[in-house]
Amino acid sequence: MCDFSFQMRPEANIMYFKLNRKFVMRLSRYFLPLMKETPADAQIISHRLMHRAGLIHKTSAGIYSWLPLGLRVLENIERIVREEQDRIGNHYIKMSTIQPADLWIESGRYDAYGKEMLRIKDRHDRDFLYGPTNEEQVTDIVRTHLKSYKDLPLNLYQIQWKFRDEIRPRFGVMRGREFLMKDGYSFDINFESAKKTYQDIFQSYLRTFRRLGLTAIPVQADSGAIGGNMSHEFQILAETGESTVYYDKRYEELANSSHIDFEELSSLYAVDSEKHDPATCPVPEDQLLIKKGIEVGHIFYFGTKYSAAMGLKVTGSDGKPFHPEMGSYGIGVSRLVGAIIEASHDDKGIIWPEAVAPFKVMIIDLVNSDDATSSMGCQLHKALISMGIDVLYDDRDERPGVKFATADLIGIPYHVIVGKRSTETGLVELKHRKTGQVQEMTIDHVIEKFKKDKS
RNA sequence: CGGGGUGUAGCGUAGCCUGGUAUCGCGCUUGCUUUGGGAGCAAGAGGCCGGAGGUUCGAAUCCUCUCACCCCGACCA
Structure with a gap:
């Protein structure tokens, strides 16, 4: 569990702390109703993906409510x-x-x-x-x-x-x-x-x-x-x-x-x-x-x-x-x-252009139970948020495949994968959703990269 | 609005023709095992079968009406 010393209500399904106008977004507490199967009434790809990725909820024919993502x-x-x-x-x-x-x-x-x-x-x-x-x-x-x-x-x-x-x-x-x-x-x-x-x-x-x-x-x-x-x-x-x-x-x-x-x-x-x-x-x-x-x-x-x-x-x-x-x-x-x-x-899901993406970075923490690993994810999470970058932190207790599939489906432009290996090598993977390109690097390196991106 | 079709658990579905109180998968809950691409086993929870009326001893199933939704066409950011 990612421990933010200043967090107020870790159990709450709300945004609970604010730093540099960015909120901590832990996927385990986020309202993101994902669907493996597509509702029968959705015909075209965008409509299907919008439902599957938990973006909207149909209120009536041609009338939609917008969910957080x-x-x-x-x-x-x-x-x-x-x-x-x-x-x-x-x-x-x-x-x-x-x-x-x-x-x-x-x-x-x-x-x-x-x-x-x-x-x-x-x-x-x-x-x-x-x-x-x-x-x-x-x-x-x-x-x-x-x-x-x-x-x-x-x-x-x-x-x-x-x-x-x-x-x-x-x-x-x-x-x-x-x-x-x-x-x-x-x-x-x-x-x-x-x-x-x-x-x-x-x-x-x-x-x-x-x-x-x-x-x-x-x-x-x-x-x-x-x-x-x-x-x-x-x-x-x-x-x-x-x-x-x-x-x-x-x-x-x-x-x-x-x-x-x-x-x-x-x-x-x-x-x-x-x-x-x-x-x-x-x-x-x-x-x-x-x-x-x-x-x-x-x-x-x-x-x-x-x-x-x-x-x-x-x-x-x-x-x-x-x-x-x-x-x-x-x-x-x-x-x-x-x-x-x-x-x-x-075929895996949405690929948001960076300018409109709901989050810029998704941190995929593969082993939440491992303290060292989750602290690497946390450390990065805190650093990116303090830089004003929108980050979604996948801290769910799920298998790797589920997390990868989620990240691809909801189309966040950059995925940072923190795994068991990371604790040994000190390296995480930075994956670009659009190209599928993966680079191994240190957390500092990731932070540097996004610093440059911002300027 | 014309033509076609569908309403069964949160989602996807079987059953309907040939009436006997509902099938399966996903998801959800609990436990154990698992852990780099949507896991396995076990035990559970969840449905007035879109609604109303009718036929019948008995209706998800047959009939009538109604509502909702979807697809094709003409219209539109």
């Missing part, structure tokens, strides 16, 4: 998305999930939205809805507080739960009815400024997805009556994707280059199967890639559609009121958890 991933994604939003000067807000129907009647979408919208009545028989999206609501907020062109451009975003009563939810969190989404809304003084905003966000999205360990292909999407290239879907490539993406080979090199050029990227050919026409496709056949994609982001410019319908006006520099130009920008945060697994797994 899954929530850590969800919040890591959320954090990265926020950091990238804040970096380009967008403002973080949180709108209510429940909205009055009146707002939607104003925009004309209350009837247009149909059964996908979850409609609710309160005790006074007034009509409300659980928000499927928030254009009306944000427009309402802005119209009451925004008065002058000097307040523009403005971009408000939130990360909030939404509900769309899909006819047929499927694929777990990838097509749920309740889902967590980053939705942002921009307000600009004119088209030129709106275009600049759009481009900034386009680039920011590519950076965001890259940080999440993904390659996203921005695919031209319908921009309705406005036309032009002012609507893009961001697709990440995975065999189980629902859409088929046709795109120029050059995308992959450009998307991975250090600087992102909007004009260059958006001029390349990338469309979905509906838009692809071999007759008019400008890309030679040997340079055209056809892959399955999962849509994880969608951005579009829609001009004054809502500002006009809902009477959002500000005073211009000429003293006259005008309707700001708007756009909206979504990232499917909860969907990304599934999408990342689709893009990154093997």
